[in-house]
Amino acid sequence: MSTAAPAVSVDGLVMRYGDKVAVDGLSLEVARGTITAVLGPNGAGKTTTLETCEGYRAPQQGTVRVLGLDPQRDRAELLPRIGVMLQAGGAWSGVRAEEMLEHMASLHARPLDTRMLGERLGLGDCGRTPYRRLSGGQQQRLGLAIALVGRPELVFVDEPTAGMDPQARRTTWELLEEVRADGVTVVLTTHHMDEAEHLADRIHIIDRGRVIATGTPGELTREGRSATIRLVVNRPFPDGAPESLRAELGPGTEVRQLDEVSMLVHGPADSMTLGRVSRWCEEHDVLPETLNLGQRNLEDVFLDLTGRELTP
């Protein structure tokens, strides 16, 4: 019966710490077999939401279901079926990396081979190193190995690549894609756009404890209220061209000259704007060689939705 339910379903979750509202009526769903990113700035409520799904905190309002189970009431049934990677820590300071992974494996009925897993995550060289002497990136990779070792149906990974070098980051992304291909559902939090854009089938953008947008990376970056237009012309612009173009396009538009033949226009993403730009070119006797609507990224999406930058 529980196979039909979504992997995660959060409905109207409210969580407060004292006066501070960390999660403010948040609702989201995660479909099975997907990688779903929960994206937002620090303090948006990502970790609190995850910890409620993992059974660490009881919802103060709203309901949370994970694999069709209540993480509080059905804790004993749920925990063996999920894997959890904490944002930091989780191991004794004196424990060796391989010892820690073997210990976590021994708590499961059918664990993965720890040697294989360690090697896949590039931990082969540091198996005998005590946890406190591992680099930040190695600790993260061990955390991911621990989340996966029990062969869970669903893993929650909190900021999985924080502190990793680009190489380790790519390895981790590939591993998560393989995990998904093998049928595991992945829920990850991140405040890195590129990570969400690269990995996620679906993204929930969270700000101030609420979901402010949901969609595939393509949907989120396509639909929107503004866009960047790049204009390159066949001969140098006349003097005062940016000011004159801005006057033509009206308020809510930014024009920036890059060099004597190219400009960037940031404004409403509609055909009227494009039409006005090409009419302005005709009037000023320059021929547009390039006139394209730039691809927005999630950074722009977040800026549009909140008026603030995602990464401070």
Add this chain to the structure above:
Amino acid sequence: MSATFTPAPGGAPLSRMVLAQARMEARLMLRNGEQLLLAVVIPVIVLVGGVAGADRLGLDLQGHRPVDVLTPGVLALAVMSTAFTSVAIATGFERRYGVIKLLGASPLPRHGLLLGKVVALLNVVALQLVVLVVVGLALGWRPALDHPPTSALGLVLAVAVGTAAFAALGLFVAGVLRAEATLALANLVYLLLMAGGGVVLPTSTYGSAGSVIQWLPSAALGDAMRAALVDAAVDGRSLLVLAVWAALGTALTARTFRWE
């Protein structure tokens, strides 16, 4: 053939998880140099020093040889060091490092974690007692052998109830204080009780203060141990005092312990 990560979830049987946890915790405890100092080196120094210097201290040991009184006291000291100080410090840092949090999302239930700790603790205590008994015998210790079953019963009860009392108190401290504060307090309490808590020396040597000190868990454990090994008796009063401390510590821990 299934792919590498194809889900096949499930927890191990409880007994296997508890044993794995116990083995892990015991191994980490024995690997920690400072804790070994507390668990074995200090009790051995106290025993050797006490036997060598007993005459000069002019203690009234009611006709018993110093080594016969001091060895049971040092066994009590060893139980206290591991059950209270080591458990408090280890648990305090487990909270700080998120170990307890991570295990809280694993198939190991909380009662399994607690049980694992108890098994690890009893194993370490047993190892300590073996070492200290050997050192005591080498120094000429002759335990009371008038009625071995009574001595054995008294010893087992003293170790069991004493461990329970001190472990409950250690967990209470670890559950409410920050890791550094736990480290400082657990060591301080250990030193204070070792010096003036009636654990190594009988409460009768403390003069009038002895009537107060005898209600401390340290004195109760020391007296119960001496009753078993010096007088071949089961000290019901001291065991009852320890049981009350165990109940108090458990109630406090259950009410206040924070897993993170």
